[in-house]
Amino acid sequence: MNSRRRAIVLAAGLVLLAAVPPLAALANQPFYLDLVRRVMIFAIAALSLNLILGYGGMISFGHAAYLGVGAYAVGVLAHYGINNGYLQWALAIGASALVALAIGAVSIRTSGVYFIMITLAFTQMLYYLGISIAEYGGDDGMRLAVKSQFPGLVDLNDANAFYYLVLAILVLALFLGQRLVDSRFGMVIRAAKSNEVRTRSIGFSPYPYRLAAFVIAGAVCGLAGALLVNHTAYLTPEFMNWTRSGELMFMVILGGMASIAGPVLGAFALLLVEDALSGWTQHWQLVLGPLLVLSVLFLRRGLAGLLFGKNE
Amino acid sequence: MNLFLVLEQALNGLQLGVMLFLMAAGLTLVFGIMNLVNLAHGSFYMVGAYLATYFYQATGSYLLGVLLGLAGTLLVGIAVELVALRTLYEREHLDQVLATFGLILFFNELMAILWGRAAIYTTLPDYLSGHVELFAGLRYPLYRLVIIAVGLAVAGLLWFVVARTRLGMLIRAGASNRAMVAALGVNVRLLYTLVFGFGAALAGLAGLMSGPIHVVQPGMGELILIEVFVVIVIGGIGSIRGALAGALIVGMADTLGRAFVRPMLATVLSTTAADTAGPALASMLIYLLMAIVLALKPQGLFPARS
Numbered sequence: 001m002n003s004r005r006r007a008i009v010l011a012a013g014l015v016l017l018a019a020v021p022p023l024a025a026l027a028n029q030p031f032y033l034d035l036v037r038r039v040m041i042f043a044i045a046a047l048s049l050n051l052i053l054g055y056g057g058m059i060s061f062g063h064a065a066y067l068g069v070g071a072y073a074v075g076v077l078a079h080y081g082i083n084n085g086y087l088q089w090a091l092a093i094g095a096s097a098l099v100a101l102a103i104g105a106v107s108i109r110t111s112g113v114y115f116i117m118i119t120l121a122f123t124q125m126l127y128y129l130g131i132s133i134a135e136y137g138g139d140d141g142m143r144l145a146v147k148s149q150f151p152g153l154v155d156l157n158d159a160n161a162f163y164y165l166v167l168a169i170l171v172l173a174l175f176l177g178q179r180l181v182d183s184r185f186g187m188v189i190r191a192a193k194s195n196e197v198r199t200r201s202i203g204f205s206p207y208p209y210r211l212a213a214f215v216i217a218g219a220v221c222g223l224a225g226a227l228l229v230n231h232t233a234y235l236t237p238e239f240m241n242w243t244r245s246g247e248l249m250f251m252v253i254l255g256g257m258a259s260i261a262g263p264v265l266g267a268f269a270l271l272l273v274e275d276a277l278s279g280w281t282q283h284w285q286l287v288l289g290p291l292l293v294l295s296v297l298f299l300r301r302g303l304a305g306l307l308f309g310k311n312e
Numbered sequence: 313m314n315l316f317l318v319l320e321q322a323l324n325g326l327q328l329g330v331m332l333f334l335m336a337a338g339l340t341l342v343f344g345i346m347n348l349v350n351l352a353h354g355s356f357y358m359v360g361a362y363l364a365t366y367f368y369q370a371t372g373s374y375l376l377g378v379l380l381g382l383a384g385t386l387l388v389g390i391a392v393e394l395v396a397l398r399t400l401y402e403r404e405h406l407d408q409v410l411a412t413f414g415l416i417l418f419f420n421e422l423m424a425i426l427w428g429r430a431a432i433y434t435t436l437p438d439y440l441s442g443h444v445e446l447f448a449g450l451r452y453p454l455y456r457l458v459i460i461a462v463g464l465a466v467a468g469l470l471w472f473v474v475a476r477t478r479l480g481m482l483i484r485a486g487a488s489n490r491a492m493v494a495a496l497g498v499n500v501r502l503l504y505t506l507v508f509g510f511g512a513a514l515a516g517l518a519g520l521m522s523g524p525i526h527v528v529q530p531g532m533g534e535l536i537l538i539e540v541f542v543v544i545v546i547g548g549i550g551s552i553r554g555a556l557a558g559a560l561i562v563g564m565a566d567t568l569g570r571a572f573v574r575p576m577l578a579t580v581l582s583t584t585a586a587d588t589a590g591p592a593l594a595s596m597l598i599y600l601l602m603a604i605v606l607a608l609k610p611q612g613l614f615p616a617r618s
Contacts, residue, residue, distance in 0.1 A: 053406075132595055242534070249413075286418060
């Protein structure tokens with residue numbers, strides 16, 4: 001019963017998303033196309049975080065680092081005149097995976113509060129690295145003059161085409177994510193979160209599984225970073241700011257952790273609220289801060305819990 | 313390399329270490345006793361700086377500004393504990409992280425509303441500015457020496473309170489076995505509030521002391537908070553001894569690294585390469601240090617519970 005309800009809501013959501021470009025064109029408000037596209041990109045990033053945070057129980061406060069790595073991979077290649085999208089995005093994914101491997105190898109040996117602090121510290125390290133390299137803009141960042149080129153496939157300068165590409169990647173990520181979580185690999189991750197001692201006594205060592213999940217999450221987030229830099233046409237070290245990591249975590253929690261589509265809801269909720277609040281007052285963070293505190297205190301199962309019912 | 317330069321940078325490193333200790337002590341106490349991860353600790357640092365600056369300008373007396381700033385931060389800390397954090401003690405660390413993250417946003421914006429987003433440059437009274445001649449040829453800013461002295465004094469005071477007083481005994485007992493302390497009839501709620509307020513005041517002290525050296529602006533707390541995390545991870549969570557050791561190590565490594573990595577690299581690489589790689593490597597130094605310590609001793613150098 002619940003999975004049918006879930007499937008219907010998901011399908012309805014996707015249809016709604018697909019309908020945004022023609023609706024925005026009809027209402028002559030291209031702003032909404034941009035907004036929803038940005039939300040979807042963050043939804044992909046939040047989705048990747050959910051894999052390790054929601055299902056794996058690893059409270060990584062450094063996930064925004066991979067947004068930055070992916071974005072910089074595209075930006076740096078473009079800086080040197082390499083605009084081939086396939087090459088750029090492959091590097092974005094590959095570099096993010098490598099960085100995730102390096103950070104994860106050290107961090108996953110710890111747990112709990114140590115893990116939170118360490119992932120946070122490594123993200124800041126990358127942030128400072130980004131700031132200090134003047135060649136790639138340093139503090140101010142870089143412009144992306146030419147978007148990633150995919151000759152013959154899609155032109156990212158076409159707002160609609162780019163939108164549908166992001167939507168397609170989001171759907172793919174949802175599908176693959178669900179498959180991963182339901183697979184044997186996913187079950188070990190979830191078991192390790194639930195009861196690590198028992199998992200070990202069955203014969204599984206959580207470390208390699210967790211590290212693999214960490215790398216996958218990093219790689220997907222790197223892809224989101226590549227999408228983001230193409231969307232904004234500009235990149236700065238602020239992509240990797242730890243407050244960005246906090247926002248991603250909020251999207252996951254707000255949306256509901258133990259469901260694949262939860263982060264999508266969370267991304268929409270958080271970013272649309274931010275957008276609405278900032279239109280209302282320039283001191284929107286004064287309102288958002290307490291809102292976040294309240295949501296942590298009272299919305300225990302997240303929005304997905306409200307929509308899909310208890311069995312999530 | 314100039315001996316005086318090395319000594320001067322070493323003193324700067326000591327000064328940074330002492331400030332990091334003030335913040336780390338509060339944070340690690342709160343975590344050790346109340347099992348609460350408080351990301352908003354940096355906000356108390358910021359509040360202390362702002363309040364002290366405001367009161368100094370309002371009353372014209374630096375000392376009065378310091379005292380009122382400390383008292384104000386203590387009150388803010390207690391208020392935050394009573395209003396927002398009471399319910400978080402039983403919750404998971406993730407919830408605590410997110411809720412205190414929300415508090416950071418709130419406080420940053422509050423400071424921006426009250427005093428603007430622009431950086432504020434605080435001045436020092438005449439009796440604290442100027443240099444002191446330590447020994448032949450080495451002149452060092454008086455204010456930084458005062459910071460080092462104050463920091464070490466607070467460290468000593470903290471040791472005395474924790475090791476030799478009844479309150480310290482309760483703190484150590486609470487860190488060891490919270491439930492038992494409550495069962496023995498101690499007012500645990502009051503203890504928690506006091507400890508939290510005290511930790512906030514320490515952070516505020518660090519903030520108001522750093523104001524004249526760095527600038528006072530919204531978000532200043534988060535920059536140092538990350539370094540404090542590194543300190544606590546290296547030193548061991550819950551341990552004040554670890555906080556001191558970690559703070560001195562990080563303070564020294566960071567300061568000496570920033571001063572000497574680039575010149576050292578310039579001796580083996582070209583100047584332009586050293587100019588790019590130097591600052592990058594220097595800013596990464598403490599994190600690499602943290603990674604190494606973790607690889608060898610995952611619980612930190614002086615873990616509280618072994």
